[in-house]
Amino acid sequence: MLAEDNIVLTTIRQRRVVRNFNEEPVTREQMLEVLRAARWAPTGGNKRLHRFVAVLDPVTIRLIRTVSPGMSGHPKGLVVVCIDWDRVAILGYRGPRQIFDIDVGTATENMLLAAHAIGLGAGPVTSFSKEAVSVLLRLPDSITPELMVILGHPVPRRPEHQSRPQTPTRLRDLVTWEQFHLRDRL
Amino acid sequence: MDNEFVLSEDEVFEVIAFLVTAARLLPDEPIDYGPARLLTAAQRLCAFAAVRCEVSAAFLTRLAEGIPPQLRSRNSDRDSFQAFLEESSRAIAREAARRAGREV
Numbered sequence: 043m044l045a046e047d048n049i050v051l052t053t054i055r056q057r058r059v060v061r062n063f064n065e066e067p068v069t070r071e072q073m074l075e076v077l078r079a080a081r082w083a084p085t086g087g088n089k090r091l092h093r094f095v096a097v098l099d100p101v102t103i104r105l106i107r108t109v110s111p112g113m114s115g116h117p118k119g120l121v122v123v124c125i126d127w128d129r130v131a132i133l134g135y136r137g138p139r140q141i142f143d144i145d146v147g148t149a150t151e152n153m154l155l156a157a158h159a160i161g162l163g164a165g166p167v168t169s170f171s172k173e174a175v176s177v178l179l180r181l182p183d184s185i186t187p188e189l190m191v192i193l194g195h196p197v198p199r200r201p202e203h204q205s206r207p208q209t210p211t212r213l214r215d216l217v218t219w220e221q222f223h224l225r226d227r228l
Numbered sequence: 229m230d231n232e233f234v235l236s237e238d239e240v241f242e243v244i245a246f247l248v249t250a251a252r253l254l255p256d257e258p259i260d261y262g263p264a265r266l267l268t269a270a271q272r273l274c275a276f277a278a279v280r281c282e283v284s285a286a287f288l289t290r291l292a293e294g295i296p297p298q299l300r301s302r303n304s305d306r307d308s309f310q311a312f313l314e315e316s317s318r319a320i321a322r323e324a325a326r327r328a329g330r331e332v
Contacts (some may be wrong), residue, residue: 108242111250111265169257171249 046062053159060163061115063194068119072160073098076121076193079156083149086141090131095122095187096180105178110190111223112169120167122175123149128184131220163196179208231281241278243269263297263313267307271295287323 045051071098080094097103097120106120107113123141135141150166157164167190175187235243250265274292278285294312302309325332 086321108245109249111246111253111268114268168252169261172250173252174245174249 048105050200053155055194057155057158059165060153060194060196061113061192062197062199063115063117063163063192064086064197066118068098068117068162068195070098072162073080073119073121073193075160076153076156076162076164076191079152080121080123080149083145085145085148089129090132091126091133091135091142092145093124093126093185094149095181096120097122097179099145102178106170106190109174109178110166110167110170112167113192114188115192115194117194119193121153121191122179122187123188123189123191124185126185143188147176150189150191153211157191162193164191164193165189167186167192232282234277234280235273236276243276243302246272262304263309264302267295267299283327284323287319291319310326 043202051100077096078092085091087113097106100118103117103120106122107116123146125146141201154164154166170187170190172187175190176179176185179187247269254262271292273301274288274295278288278292283317283328294316297315298309298312322332
């Protein structure tokens with residue numbers, strides 16, 4: 043099967059970060075679809091160290107936006123990806139926390155793709171006050187918010203508003219074959 | 229008018245919350261986020277205040293409308309972003325002088 047005919051690969055290529063949304067609400071069923079995708083994301087050792095707080099209430103979203111400098115638009119739903127540190131302790135994890143961040147990333151990517159697949163726009167937000175969001179969501183100390191996925195129906199972007207890099211990133215800018223070759227970075 | 233309120237309490241609160249939470253986050257973020265956050269705060273203030281200002285309404289509206297495109301392109305066209313900041317600073321000086329009744 044050619045990549046062009048594969049719906050998964052096409053979805054991966056077409057997905058874009060969306061930050062501007064219209065007034066149409068996100069339904070509970072749409073939110074559930076996005077959350078199911080997070081559930082299917084790979085996690086290290088299949089340990090499931092994360093918890094997800096799904097928010098559709100407009101007032102809560104407005105309050106979270108108030109303490110989230112990285113949230114420029116007005117989403118109609120959001121998912122807060124959290125790490126459950128009690129579970130980390132129970133399972134006896136030691137070592138760097140980056141392994142947990144990887145699982146935040148896999149869940150996030152699945153949610154972004156699922157949102158795109160069902161016609162929503164979505165984007166990740168990391169510039170938010172963890173302390174303030176913890177207060178607003180009544181998170182216990184053992185649950186920390188790590189990343190938010192904002193959701194809504196995208197406002198079509200005018201061409202002049204596309205923030206594309208002047209020079210597109212090519213595969214060869216990112217990849218070397220078999221061994222690392224410094225000259226390929228030039 | 230000097231003594232008229234041009235921001236609601238909710239609007240003031242939103243901008244203060246934005247600034248304080250941004251201050252907490254910026255030491256851990258890329259260096260270009262600093263100017264971006266300040267401009268975003270300025271854009272929100274301009275947009276809130278422009279509807280109630282009298283003397284500088286047009287100036288604030290223009291500034292508010294000019295910021296978002298620059299934020300989007302600040303990494304892809306740094307020269308343009310820098311030029312925008314410099315020209316905006318000059319424009320603010322001219323507007324400040326105009327408000328004071330002074331020619332510059």
